Amino acid sequence: MSSLLITVLQFLLVLGCAPFATGMVRWVKARMQGRAGASPLLPYYTLATLFRKEMVISPVTSWVFRVSPFVVLATALVVSAVLPLLSGGGMFAGNGDDFLFFAGILMLGSVFLVLGGLDPGSAFGGMGASREMTIATLIEPAVMVTLTAFAAASGTGSTSGMLAAGGGYLLAHPALLLSVLAFVFVLLAENARYPVDNPATHLELTMVHEAMVLEYSGPYLAMLEFASSIKLAVFAIFLGNLLVPQTLLPVGGGAESLVVAVLGMAAKLTIMMVLLALLESTIPKMRFYRMQEYSAMAFGIALAGLVLTILPNIV
């Protein structure tokens, strides 16, 4: 299978299952609260409806407001194509999937989300924007240090290279489990989940992500929601791949390994979403002014993972 085909396949698969990820968390959370819950497929309908709706746009907004959804969605599209999610042998393997680029492109998306949130000039948008920017800024060092541990262990900065070492990887470097833990911290913060943000809240004063997208409607809102679904799915699958890279489609793999890879990806996504729902059902949201402790903890764990990973190499 050519690397181009693999990348296109992965791209389409991730886009296809991203709304399912969001729906899955909601459904499992509802079940855990004793509610029947909406179907996990509801986000597909929601997106389809939003895309057909009329947009209501504030006269205060500028071109920044209109550019933001495109940039945010574009960054999500880039990461879903570039990262090794289905296979480590995509067309960007080794020359575009550098983890620092991954971190940078995510930040670019966050920046535009923040700008879009501030543009309508409402108090809520600003509140969400300031909080999102703070979270993104403080968690960024943890993102980098976490993945640096994998980079140092595998000797390459490319994310596909990090996964290429195969299954014995975490066994060879057990300290990387700390990095995986730090990555979970990062995942929760970057995707505006518990304990950093409450995606289900109706309390406008506590919102982060929802407050930023408050003024968006119709197709723009759909794009932003879709982008955050993609981001969540990408993070979840990538976390799954860090733990169990065996199901990745090997370069030159046949039909049966393709089936394994696709099923593996779906399984990882579903399991991660169930775990996320479990987490969100059992802990309260953190006080926002504890954010620095959260990010310091994430950074500390990531740093510990990095140090312990490279410690055996010290001469």
Place this chain on the structure above:
Amino acid sequence: MTTMDILRQLDAQVCPTIDAGMVVTDVPREEFARMGTTLVQEHGFRLMTLFATDDRVVAQGFGLRAVLVHDATHEQVMIRTLLPEQDPRYPALTTTVMAAHWYERYAMDMFGIVAEGHPDPRRLVHHENVPEGTWPLRKDFAWNTKMAHDDVPYPMHHVAGEGIYEIPVGPIHAGIIEPGHFRFNVAGERIITLEGKLFFAHKGVEKLLEGRTLLEALPYVERISGDMAVAHALAFSQAAEAIAGVAVPQRAAWLRALLLELERMTMHIHDLANIGGNGTGYTMLVAHGFRIKERLMQCAEAVFGNRFWRGYVVPGGVRADCSDTTIQEIAAIARGAAEEMGVLVGTGLQSDAFRERLETTGVLPRVTAIAYGAVGVGARASGLDIDARRDHSDSAYAILTPAIVTETAGDVYARFMVRVRELEVGAALIARIAREIPDGAHMVPCAPVHGFHVGVVESWRGEIATALIMRDGKIERCFPRDPSFCNWALFGELGPGNIVPDFPLCNKSLNLSYSGTDL
């Protein structure tokens, strides 16, 4: 020194009388504020309610009555003054007694009487659209008057300084809650000042009650605040019974106590789930808490025909008797709910992250609570030992003697814990009622003709003081003062210093009624 002596000492001119257990004294309007201030500041009285009356037909002026209460000796004093029709002015009590500030603004809006020297004489009830000179509670204002639309400024407080910005929230919120506007002055996340603008849905209850009989009025009173139907009906009925001079049969009084405690338990369970669950995002608490609450509400529907215990408490007793087996069943359900909720809350409190959200959030200092005349859970969590069930007890509570729960920290956690313990107390009371309820009639006739009294009931939110004036068997004036009316302004004190995203938690920890305030 008795209250009579104090009053005589304050002003040799006055001649206090005692009316249905309440010391009543008429003072000239210049003395009104001084008298009230001395009673509050030097003799430890608390302003329970303050309201105006339109007495122009009988006395060519507006009456102004302040009821003060001494919580330790349970004595009530009413200071009354008459303001001439042409010049309804008097020196403001708020200049010295903070607890009076909403009452006086309320009277200014509703009657057009002026509290001179009030430090914050802005409108309270009337919004921008109400024209100047609209005084709805004057007798010559018809209830169905169509008002013109106006645009009178309703300025909110601003903090001066570059970099300050204001967060306007409401009256339309993201969640389904009552309308209220909150304005935060903030330079980031930490609240500098906070102010509420309520009264978006004024119902005109006071106006509608005037000229009606007790039974005509009761449905309105029960709906003043939907979740306090029993407490409001009870306060109203007690005032009427005192005017009529009837004593409610013991069985009726105990049945009323049963309902009041059921209402308290239901809403405390609601609040615990809401503070713990929605406030902090601890979904487990809210999902199960609301389920437990629902059991009690379904019990109410099965026994009383509606989910809110409406239509049961009537002046003179209760509408129908309740069999002892039914009471046993109710008690069993209440016991089960309290136990299950206890387990749930216990689980929640084991989470450090959860306790951490509640502790030190929204601290209300004791002195501030006293100054604002705070009542209910908010007051008791700040160390104020007040509870109308003990301080102004009726015949049932005099026997039941419920334990009064207080905390000292004054934060959200303290308010949470007051509710947790009151829930246990409530379940124990209900169990005792089920065991010991006396037999007897469930109702006596109650037909008050002429007079005044204040009915005081400790609802789950706090003390209700319903002032009722009857004339010729009809309601002349009724001011059902909801506990929320006393406590709303507390947000201006407990909010600042917290961060904006913690405000919903503070809000839920008091859980005040918009509708009860906005009569």
Place this chain on the structure above:
Amino acid sequence: MQWSWTSIGILVSIAGTLSAALLALCGRGLWTHRMVQVVLAMSTATGAVAGVVFLFGNRVPVLFDAVDVLYGLRLVLHPLAAIFFVIVNGIACAAALYAIPYVAAHQRTYHVPMVNSAVAVFVFGMQTVLLASNVIGFMFSWELMSMASFFLVMADRDEASVKAAMLYLVMTHLGAAAILAGFSVLGGGNPLLDFSALATSARSLSSPYILLAFALFFFGFGSKAGLVPLHVWLPEAHPQAPSHVSALMSGVMLKIAVYGFILTAMMLLPGLPPGIGMLVAGVGLVSAVAGSLAAAANRDIKQTLAWSSVENLGLIFCMLGVHMFAASRGMPELAGTAAAAALFHCVVHAIFKSGLFLTAGGIVHAMHTRSLERMGGLAVRMPVLSGAFLVLALGASALPPFGAFFGEWMFLRGLIHAFVGADAGTMAFLLAVFSGFVFASSMAIFAMVKLFAIACVGQPRSAAAAHAQEPPRGLVYPVLLLAVGMIMSGVAAATILRAIGMEYLVRTDRVFAPIVVSGSVLQPAGLAGMVILALVLAFLFRRLWTGDPRERTYPTWDCGQPITAAMEYTATAFSAPIRFFFRPILQNRKIVTTAAVVATNAYVRSHTMTFASRSLWMEYLHLPIARLITWKSTQIRKLQNGTIQFYLILIFLALLVALVIAV
């Protein structure tokens, strides 16, 4: 003497700059002003082109023996200086174009001939300092640059400006004195020595002297570069100058300090121990962190940029420190990458910082205030300038696909690669650098987002902002030029790397070649293409679903109560969480004073908020030193008692001491 087009170009450029300085003094009219700027723009453009040609040519040092008239002063352009020569001339050219409408619009504020002449002298100083080949030439040009910029800081004769200029004067002269002393230590006091001779004589020095010289150079160039704790003047002085001068000072003059540091500490001084590299990197990191935090918390558009300069210079010195460390530790790969990243960042920072200062000038021109709290909504009112602003701000945030990202990427990749196989001490050092660097660059993103967002999006926070309009085209074009430069710095990062002599990081000699650091490949143009492709896909995606979306205009959601601009986030508010989390470092406090409306009721109050910000460094380092000096001076003043006899005794004693020393 070999004449080449390059050397002629360089000669033309410095002669042109000098003549612009003289021409400026010829008249007060706007016509003269325009002539001066055109001459300056042409001369600097020539210089920039000559520098580029030189860098892509055979890179043989260009000599001008013909100018060998003053004490053996010869002008030499070697490859390192050529990089900075291109920066100086390129940015100065944009600044000159910008100055045509800018200075004309402010002719009441500024004394036009004086400002124009000083700017030309300033640029001339920076050009010649790069060409100087001996101590006296270097110091002379350095002083020209410093003095001209000193006058420019107080060009508007405002009280704050004069105060800032005085602080700048003190710091810059302490620095210059240290540099001169450093040269004297190396050359045994001979100011006429050639740099090559100086390097030779430095080799024979014992290590305490080398360390002393290093300390002097580090102090001197560090104070010019605004490294913490010698940075106190920078956020005061840079914003006070006219905006095109701010651009030159922040974008270019700071780079001259970097050049001077590289020249002295890395080329003249032999064999510095690894600890020195650690020290330089450490000071750089502290500057970067302190600068980024201060930039995040600041509320003044130009001061935020000045603090961002402290941060970026910190990052550059951190890279240089790692280079020195790695070089002395025998880690050539890391040393090479760090040096490449540092020089690359110099180029990129020059582009975005001068671009941002010119943008700020355009905005201040329209707004008549520097306070972010009065701005807002400029993206609607000046779409072109704000578009360029956004590009430059994203570039300054080191986000892909802009240039600064690749510089930081190279550096971090190099560090990560060096982790493997390093010993414990090296590892600890590299980890500390990595963490601090990552933190500072994340915080820089916050600062830049705040800067752009509060100024440009949302509702206007003042009448001036509401009525603001796009500045005259002459002010916008230079900014656009630099914004295009910003985009090119990313797309053509490989070309820049080749130009600054770091070909070994580039795989092929195509213009849009990939960069290779320690086995990792990044293709800047490819990544930019990918982002653009994704944007196109996102657009098609939207089109596919909706076709032409229907739109309705409706005011921003107000919860049912009318909202005003007083209800949107302010700069103060935006950075509040950062201020809270880093309060021990930032040291600024919100002070809310309240007053009871009626004395007898303490609960109804009015509130006023002010900000008390203080500088840790100023309070605990500079002011105590200043107080000590003042105190000592008062002590010494007691000698001055006014009696002639006493003075004679003093003179006699001084002569005796001199005699003793001489003998």
